[in-house]
Amino acid sequence: xxxxxxxxxxxxxxxxxxxxxxxxxxxxxxxxxxxxxxxxxxxxxxxxxxxxxxxxxxxxxxxxxxxxxxxxxxxxxxxxxxxxxxxxxxxxxxxxxxxxxxxxxxxxxxxxxxxxxxxxxxxxxxxxxxxxxxxxxxxxxxxxxxxxxxxxxxxxxxxxxxxxxxxxxxxxxxxxxxxxxxxxxxxxxxxxxxxxxxxxxxxxxxxxxxxxxxxxxxxxxxxxxxxxxxxxxxxxxxxxxxxxxxxxxxxxxxxxxxxxxxxxxxxxxxxxxxxxxxxxxxxxxxxxxxxxxxxxxxxxxxxxxxxxxxxxxxxxxxxxxxxxxxxxxxxxxxxx
Numbered sequence: 001x002x003x004x005x006x007x008x009x010x011x012x013x014x015x016x017x018x019x020x021x022x023x024x025x026x027x028x029x030x031x032x033x034x035x036x037x038x039x040x041x042x043x044x045x046x047x048x049x050x051x052x053x054x055x056x057x058x059x060x061x062x063x064x065x066x067x068x069x070x071x072x073x074x075x076x077x078x079x080x081x082x083x084x085x086x087x088x089x090x091x092x093x094x095x096x097x098x099x100x101x102x103x104x105x106x107x108x109x110x111x112x113x114x115x116x117x118x119x120x121x122x123x124x125x126x127x128x129x130x131x132x133x134x135x136x137x138x139x140x141x142x143x144x145x146x147x148x149x150x151x152x153x154x155x156x157x158x159x160x161x162x163x164x165x166x167x168x169x170x171x172x173x174x175x176x177x178x179x180x181x182x183x184x185x186x187x188x189x190x191x192x193x194x195x196x197x198x199x200x201x202x203x204x205x206x207x208x209x210x211x212x213x214x215x216x217x218x219x220x221x222x223x224x225x226x227x228x229x230x231x232x233x234x235x236x237x238x239x240x241x242x243x244x245x246x247x248x249x250x251x252x253x254x255x256x257x258x259x260x261x262x263x264x265x266x267x268x269x270x271x272x273x274x275x276x277x278x279x280x281x282x283x284x285x286x287x288x289x290x291x292x293x294x295x296x297x298x299x300x301x302x303x304x305x306x307x308x309x310x311x312x313x314x315x316x317x318x319x320x321x322x323x324x325x326x327x328x329x330x331x332x333x334x335x336x
Contacts, residue, residue: 016331019287019288019291019330019331020291022291022295022330023291023294023295023298026295026298026299026302027044027047027298030043030044030298030302033302033306034302034305034306037183038181038182038183038184039305041183041185042183042184042185043301043302043305044298045185045186045189045190045193046186046189046297046301047294047297047298047300047301047302048189048193048294048297049186049188049189049190049192049193049196049258049297050192050258050297050300050301051196051293051294051295051296051297051298052192052193052195052196052197052293053192053196053251053254053255053258054251054273054274054277054293054296054297055196055199055200055277055289055290055293055294056195056196056199056247056250056251056254057075057079057247057248057251057252057255057270057274058251058274058277058278058281058289058292058293059199059200059203059244059247059286059289059290060075060078060243060244060245060246060247060248060251061075061244061248061274061275061278062278062281062283062284062285062286062288062289063203063240063243063244063247063284063286064240064241064244065278065283065284066283066284066285066286067216067217067219067237067240067284068136068237068240068241069136069137070132070136070142070241071139071142071143071146072127072132072142072146072244073142073143073146073147073150073271074127074131074145074146074147074148074149074150074153075146075150075244075248075267075271075274076150076248076266076267076268076269076270076271076274077123077127077149077150077153077154077267078120078123078124078244078245078246078248078249078252078267079248079249079251079252079255079266079267079270080153080154080157080252080262080263080264080265080266080267080268081116081119081120081123081153081157081249081252081267082116082117082119082120082248082249082250082251082252082253083116083168083249083252083253083255083256083262083266084157084160084161084166084262084264085115085116085119085120085249086112086113086115086116086252086253086256087166087168087262088112088115089108089111089112089115090108090109090112090168091166091168093108094169096108097109097169097171097172098169098171098172099172100172100173101172101173102173102174105171105172105173105174108171109171112253113250113253113254116249116250116252116253117246117247117249117250118246119249120245120246120248120249120250120252121242121243121245121246121249122242123153123245124241124242124244124245124246125238125241125242125245127146127149127241127245128238128241128242129238131145131146131148131149132145132146132241150267150268150271153267154264154265154267154268155264157264158264161264163264165261165262165263166261166262166263167260167261168256168257168260168261168262169260170188170257170260173187174187174188174191175187175188178190188257188258192254192258195250195254199247199250200286200290203286204286204287207286212236212239215231215233215236216236216237216240219231219233219236219237248267252266252267255270273296273315276292276296276315276316276318276319277289277292277293277296278292279292279319279323279329280292280295280296280318280319280322280323280329280330281293281329281330281331282326282328282329282330282331282332283328283329283332284332285329285330285331285332287331288329288330288331288332291330291331292322292329292330295318295322296315296318299314299315299317299318300314300315
C-alpha cells in the first residue's frame with residue numbers, strides 16, 4: 001500500500017479561472033448597452049489592442065516587482081526613451097514608411113523597435129546599477145530614487161529633442177481598416193494585438209519552461225540556495241531589470257505610433273495607469289497583469305463610449321471594485 005501511495009501522481013492545483021472569465025463577461029454584458037453590433041465589435045477590438053500595448057509596458061514593471069521586490073516609479077522613463085530612440089530611424093526613413101508596402105514598412109519598424117529596446121535595456125542597466133542597487137529592500141528610498149530618475153530623464157529628453165511634440169504618423173500599410181461586412185477593424189490594432197500576444201507567450205514560456213526562468217523563480221524563493229549552487233543571482237536579477245526596461249521601450253514605440261506623436265512626458269503620463277494594471281492583476285503576476293490590462297482598456301473604451309464623463313475615473317473605479325473582491329489582486333503571487 002505504501003508503494004502504491006508513493007507512486008501516485010501529485011494532485012494538480014486547482015486552476016483559478018474566475019479572473020480569466022472577467023474580460024469575456026464584461027464584453028458580453030456590454031452588448032445590450034452598446035446596441036449596435038458593429039460598434040460593439042469595434043470597441044472590443046480597440047480595447048484588446050489598447051490592452052495589449054498597456055500590457056507590454058506594464059509587464060516589465062510587474063516582472064521587476066514580483067521577482068526583485070523593486071518599486072520602480074521611474075518605469076515611464078524607459079517608455080519615453082524607447083519612443084524617442086525609435087524616431088532616430090522612423091523620421092529619417094519616413095519616405096519608406098509612407099510607401100504602400102507592408103514589408104517595406106515592417107523593414108523600417110522592426111529595426112526601430114529593436115533599437116528602442118536595446119537603448120531602454122541599456123538605460124535599465126544604468127538605473128539598476130546606479131539608483132536601485134544601493135536601495136534594495138528599502139521601498140521608500142526606491143520610490144524617491146526612481147521618481148527622481150524619471151524627472152531627470154524627462155528633462156534630458158527636453159534638452160536633447162526640445163519641448164515640442166514630435167508627430168509620428170502611422171506607416172501607410174497600417175492606416176485604415178479591414179472591412180468585414182459593416183465592421184471596421186483598424187489595421188494597426190491587429191498588429192498591436194499580435195505583438196502583445198507574442199510578448200505574453202514568450203514571457204510565460206521563459207519563466208515556466210526554461211532553466212533561466214527556473215533559476216529566477218528559485219532565486220526569489222531562496223536566494224542563498226541558488227548562490228550556493230554556483231549561480232550569480234544578482235546577474236539574473238539584473239537581466240530581469242534590463243528585460244523589463246526593454247519591454248517598456250517596445251511599448252513606448254507602439255504607444256507613440258498609436259497616438260501618432262512623441263513627447264517627453266508620455267512615460268510619466270502612463271505611469272499611474274501602469275501601476276493600476278499591476279495592482280489589479282496582483283503584484284508580480286504576468287497573467288494577472290495581462291488580464292488587468294485588458295480590463296482597464298475595456299472599461300476605458302466602453303465607458304468612454306457610453307458615459308464619456310465617467311471615463312476619466314473609470315480605471316480608479318475598476319481598481320476599487322477588483323480590490324474589494326480580491327484585496328491582493330486577481331492573481332497574487334507575493335505576500336507583499
